[in-house]
Every structure is written in structure tokens, then in C-alpha cells.
Amino acid sequence: MDRRQEILTTAGDLFRENGYHATSMRDIAKRLDIRGSSLYSHIESKEQVLWEIVNEAADAFLAQAESVDTSLAPEKRLEALIRGHLEVTVKELPNAAVFFHEWKFLSGDLREKIILRRDAYEAHFRKTIKAGKKASVFKVAKVKMASLYILSALNWSYQWFDPAGSFSLDALTKHYTELSLRSLGVKLKSKT
Amino acid sequence: MDRRQEILTTAGDLFRENGYHATSMRDIAKRLDIRGSSLYSHIESKEQVLWEIVNEAADAFLAQAESVDTSLAPEKRLEALIRGHLEVTVKELPNAAVFFHEWKFLSGDLREKIILRRDAYEAHFRKTIKAGKKASVFKVAKVKMASLYILSALNWSYQWFDPAGSFSLDALTKHYTELSLRSLGVKLKSKT
DNA sequence: CCTACCGATCGGTAGG
DNA sequence: CCTACCGATCGGTAGG
Numbered sequence: 501m502d503r504r505q506e507i508l509t510t511a512g513d514l515f516r517e518n519g520y521h522a523t524s525m526r527d528i529a530k531r532l533d534i535r536g537s538s539l540y541s542h543i544e545s546k547e548q549v550l551w552e553i554v555n556e557a558a559d560a561f562l563a564q565a566e567s568v569d570t571s572l573a574p575e576k577r578l579e580a581l582i583r584g585h586l587e588v589t590v591k592e593l594p595n596a597a598v599f600f601h602e603w604k605f606l607s608g609d610l611r612e613k614i615i616l617r618r619d620a621y622e623a624h625f626r627k628t629i630k631a632g633k634k635a636s637v638f639k640v641a642k643v644k645m646a647s648l649y650i651l652s653a654l655n656w657s658y659q660w661f662d663p664a665g666s667f668s669l670d671a672l673t674k675h676y677t678e679l680s681l682r683s684l685g686v687k688l689k690s691k692t
Numbered sequence: 693m694d695r696r697q698e699i700l701t702t703a704g705d706l707f708r709e710n711g712y713h714a715t716s717m718r719d720i721a722k723r724l725d726i727r728g729s730s731l732y733s734h735i736e737s738k739e740q741v742l743w744e745i746v747n748e749a750a751d752a753f754l755a756q757a758e759s760v761d762t763s764l765a766p767e768k769r770l771e772a773l774i775r776g777h778l779e780v781t782v783k784e785l786p787n788a789a790v791f792f793h794e795w796k797f798l799s800g801d802l803r804e805k806i807i808l809r810r811d812a813y814e815a816h817f818r819k820t821i822k823a824g825k826k827a828s829v830f831k832v833a834k835v836k837m838a839s840l841y842i843l844s845a846l847n848w849s850y851q852w853f854d855p856a857g858s859f860s861l862d863a864l865t866k867h868y869t870e871l872s873l874r875s876l877g878v879k880l881k882s883k884t
Numbered sequence: 885c886c887t888a889c890c891g892a893t894c895g896g897t898a899g900g
Numbered sequence: 901c902c903t904a905c906c907g908a909t910c911g912g913t914a915g916g
Contacts, residue, residue, distance in 0.1 A: 521713035522797065525911060537912075538885050546911065601793070605714065645859070645867040648852065649845050656844030667837070675837040683875035717895060729896075730901050738895065 504542045506532060512553045512594040520550055520602040550602060551610045557599035558617040560588045565624040574632030575686060578650075581624060582677050585654045590661060590669050597658045625651055632684065639685030650680045696734045698724060704745045704786040712742055712794040742794060743802045749791035750809040752780045757816040766824030767878055770842075773816060774872055775865050777846045782853060782861050789850045817843055824876065831877030842872045 501509070510531045514523040525546055526536040543549050564584035568577055589596045603614050625647040632638035640646045653676065661672065678688055693701070702723045706715040717738055718728040735741050756776035760769055781788045795806050817839040824830035832838040845868065853864065870880060 519711065519713060519797070521711060524909075526909085535886065536910095537887085540912065541885075605711070641870070642863075642867055645864075646871060649868060649871045652848030652851075653841050653845040656848050659844075660840065671834075672837075675834055676841060678833070679838060679841045679875040682877055683871040685874055716893075718893085727902065728894095729903085732896070733901075 507539060507542055508549060508552055508556075509594075511549045512598055515550065515553065515602055516594040516597040520598075520605045547606065547610070550598070551606060553595050554599050554603045554606065554614055555617075557588075557592055557595040558614060558621070560592055560595075561585065561599075561621050562617060564588050565621055568624070570627075574628055574635055574637050575681060577628045578625075578632065578680065578684075579677050581628060582650075582654065582680055583673050586657065586669060586673050586676065589654075589658050590663060590672075593658060593661075593663070600655055600658060622647065622651060629684065637686065646684060649683065653680070699731060699734055700741060700744055700748075701786075703741045704790055707742065707745065707794055708786040708789040712790070712797045739798065739802070742790070743798060745787050746791050746795045746798065746806055747809075749780075749784055749787040750806060750813070752784055752787075753777065753791075753813050754809060756780050757813055760816070762819075766820055766827055766829050767873060769820045770817075770824065770872065770876075771869050773820060774842075774846065774869050778849065778861060778865050778868065781846075781850050782855060782864075785850060785853075785855070792847055792850060814839065814843060821876065829878065838876060841875065845872070 507528065511523070511528050514527055514531070517523075518527075524536075525539055528549075529536040529539055564587070565581060568580040568584065570577065572580065603618075604611070606614060626643060629638060629640060629647050629650075630643050633640050633643060638646075657672070657676075661667070663669070682688060699720065703715070703720050706719055706723070709715075710719075716728075717731055720741075721728040721731055756779070757773060760772045760776065762769065764772065795810075796803070798806060818835060821830060821832060821839050821842075822835045825832050825835060830838075849864070849868075853859070855861070874880060
């Protein structure tokens with residue numbers, strides 16, 4: 501890992517722990533045992549660092565969603581999206597958390613770009629639910645409402661999920677998939 | 693509204709828009725057309741302001757949850773909790789957003805106090821779901837997982853809900869209640 | 885990668 | 901409620 505990557509990784513950890521504005525460039529430097537000013541031979545500005553972290557996370561979420569075969573049955577498609585979302589969240593925890601929480605501190609252009617990518621990502625969920633509704637597999641009054649609901653549940657997971665905690669990623673995925681499909685009216689074998 | 697309340701309200705708005713650390717005391721003062729130093733005859737410190745905002749929101753959420761009659765049927769209890777949660781979120785949007793997002797910038801004692809109150813709040817959901825599971829009204833594999841799922845979906849709503857937007861609070865409540873009950877395996881009249 | 889330093893701004897206090 | 905001010909820290913640059 502080169503210095504630039506180390507800086508981005510360290511910044512991601514700190515932005516997640518303390519937030520973008522509460523983290524100073526000197527905090528990042530201290531973790532790497534160098535002086536704050538030395539960062540600037542590798543990076544351009546604090547905002548550029550935030551941008552790269554957020555954009556990298558967006559890449560990961562989008563790549564995953566785009567890899568889902570749209571010819572699959574809607575339940576399978578949604579299941580794949582949920583699994584992928586949770587996998588990316590857990591694998592990139594700091595970056596994902598920063599993506600969800602700190603993107604709004606980007607200004608102008610960068611902010612708009614990231615909003616577009618978020619919308620593109622959410623569209624994968626909306627389209628899948630819409631397809632399931634059309635195929636009468638999902639029973640849902642408002643597609644937008646349902647996809648907001650499910651995405652909300654998924655989005656919040658970075659807040660509490662602890663890879664070392666009592667749930668594995670597999671267990672989380674299995675239960676969240678079941679809860680989501682059920683919320684859309686899909687009948688599953690009951691597990692009391 | 694006295695000056696102290698005005699300061700808290702203004703601070704809540706700004707903390708929501710820009711975050712606690714990105715908001716300076718002078719920003720708050722500017723909105724009230726006074727100098728930053730003048731704030732200090734009404735408040736003790738910036739952290740105390742954050743604490744009061746967060747704690748006020750916690751009061752509102754807890755009061756609502758505690759007012760739900762525990763002798764109701766589990767579906768009705770959960771419905772009341774969901775309605776109450778969304779009502780408080782929408783009515784106190786800035787404070788609720790700060791409660792969800794900025795509480796972690798509290799230090800020591802205050803931080804621990806708020807964590808306890810959050811846990812107490814979540815317990816209302818867990819207990820209701822557990823009661824429903826025992827009564828075989830809810831079909832749920834892991835109570836903790838299911839309550840995290842539903843609370844996550846609810847918690848995220850402050851991120852996107854716009855009182856002036858295309859959904860009313862009533863519509864939001866109705867749909868989220870339906871989605872939540874269904875996710876727990878409750879059968880509802882289907883709405884395609 | 886460092887030292888040295890810039891102007892700006894931070895939360896907060898003194899004193900009126 | 902104000903002016904005046906404190907020490908600390910901010911993101912970032914110059915120059916080596």
C-alpha cells in the first residue's frame with residue numbers, strides 16, 4: 501500500500517470515528533507518524549480526501565448492484581442486492597459509513613456528483629421492486645415507499661453492525677433478506 | 693419563546709444542516725443577530741447546547757413510547773410505536789436529526805446517559821416484538837434482528853422525509869406500518 | 885519527509 | 901447585550 505492509500509485509509513477510519521469536521525489533517529498525520537504538512541505532497545486538500553473516500557465507496561456499491569443479473573426473478577434479484585449491499589457495507593465499513601454520513605460536506609460539483617450516484621444506486625432497488633410488483637410477486641402499494649423502507653433498514657446497519665459482534669454477516673444477510681421479502685408480501689416458510 | 697429557547701432552536705437547525713462541529717457559536721449568534729460572546733449569558737457551553745437538544749429529543753421519543761398501552765395486542769402496540777416514532781421525528785425534525793446523528797460528539801457522562809436512553813427506547817420495540825412472537829402473532833426468527841431492522845427503517849426517515857414533499861406524515865405512517873407488520877409475518881389485506 | 889510559518893477562525897472570558 | 905481579547909488550533913504554503 502502506498503502512502504497515498506495509507507492516508508486515505510487512515511482518513512476513512514478517522515472520519516468514521518469522529519466525523520469529517522472533527523478530524524484535523526494533523527490527526528491523520530499523527531496516526532501515520534508524520535507531520536501534517538507532509539500529507540500535502542500526497543494529497544491535494546482535505547476535501548479531495550473526503551471525495552475519494554466517498555467516491556470509492558460509491559464505486560463499490562454501484563459495481564455490486566450492476567453485477568446483479570436483471571433477468572433473475574425479482575425475489576432473487578432483490579436478495580442479491582441486499583446481500584451485496586450488506587457485504588460492501590461490512591467489507592468497507594469505514595468508507596461506507598463516511599459515504600452515508602459525511603458526503604454532505606462535499607461542496608458544489610462533488611456534492612452533486614455523489615447525489616447522482618446515490619440516486620443511480622437506489623434506482624436498482626426501485627426497478628427490482630417495480631418488476632416484482634408487475635409480476636405480482638411483490639404486493640406493494642407504493643414502490644417508492646417500499647424501496648425507501650428497505651434501503652433505510654440496510655443503510656442504518658453500518659451504525660451498529662460489528663464484525664466481531666454476535667451476528668455474522670451471513671446471519672445478518674439471511675435475516676434481513678427474509679424480513680425484506682416478507683415486507684413485500686412474499687410468503688416464506690414460517691420460522692415461528 | 694425566551695432567548696435561551698431561541699438559541700437552542702437555532703442551534704438545532706444549524707446542527708442539523710451542517711453538523712455540530714461544522715457549526716460555530718458565531719454561526720448561531722449571527723442567525724440571531726447578536727455577537728457570539730453574547731450567547732454565553734444564556735448558555736454554558738457549546739456541548740451543553742448539544743446535550744439539551746439531544747436530550748429533549750430523547751424525552752419526546754421516550755414519552756411517546758411510554759404512553760403506549762402495553763395491554764394492547766402486539767400488532768396494535770407496534771403500530772402505535774411506529775406512528776409515534778414517525779410523528780416525533782417529523783414534528784421535531786431538527787432535534788430528532790441531531791439526536792440520531794450528533795449524539796456521539798457528547799463526551800463522558802452525557803454520552804453514556806444518552807446511550808442508556810436510546811437503549812431504553814429500543815427496548816420498547818424489542819419487548820413488543822417479543823410479546824407478539826410469544827403470542828404467535830409475529831413470525832420472527834430473531835427478535836433482536838427484527839427490531840433492529842424495523843428501527844433502522846424508521847431511524848433513517850429523518851434523512852429524507854420532507855414535510856413539504858410528496859408524502860404526508862399520514863401516508864408515511866400507513867405504509868411503514870404495513871411494511872413493518874408484514875416483515876414480521878402478519879397477514880394484511882393485499883394491496884397489489 | 886521536515887521546520888517554520890501564514891491568516892483565519894475556534895470556544896470562551898473579562899469587564900462593562 | 902457589547903467590545904476587546906485570550907490561547908489554541910485550523911487547512912495549507914514556502915522552501916529545503
